[in-house]
Amino acid sequence: DQQVKQNSPSLSVQEGRISILNCDYTNSMFDYFLWYKKYPAEGPTFLISISSIKDKNEDGRFTVFLNKSAKHLSLHIVPSQPGDSAVYFCAAGPTGTASKLTFGTGTRLQVTL
């Protein structure tokens, strides 16, 4: 039973355009959400997070939106750069800390020139 779902296994976007990665969750106990980025042969690295008291969090070119009623979050990357090409994992947890996270299956983003 996948409690965190990333339904798009891959996404291709042109450099300079917006990349939108989506994530859905089913567990109502989740109140803390994160995005991780993973390059080949490396471990995932933390990108950005949002708690359920907010509906938007911004960090430079990266913005995460949370729609609690729809149990949906999205990551926007504007403008997309070739170095953003990686696998992006959505993660969710029941507390405000990283004590236990449930990850999605990942979306592979390819930013083309």
Add this chain to the structure above:
Amino acid sequence: DAGVIQSPRHEVTEMGQEVTLRCKPISGHDYLFWYRQTMMRGLELLIYFNNNVPIDDSGMPEDRFSAKMPNASFSTLKIQPSEPRDSAVYFCASSFAGLDTQYFGPGTRLTVL
């Protein structure tokens, strides 16, 4: 800090053999997590420890899998006997209570022939 250290980086073994994966968390972190990454299921949490004590091992797939944390700076994940379906990338991560992210090691790619 050197970050989370995992060894070996690659392991190739034959079915039925014992496999031991090793992890050194970031100094001062009190949580340690073991994950398995597969194409079908993404990043699955296998087990996590707090202050060297196993807290939740509900993700451990079978009795063939076991994990220990004898001290704050070392943990092992053992598979005995190994099977081809155990082939995956295994990640170790650590965090400090109150921080909002987990820090991942580079992973061990396990291939069971």
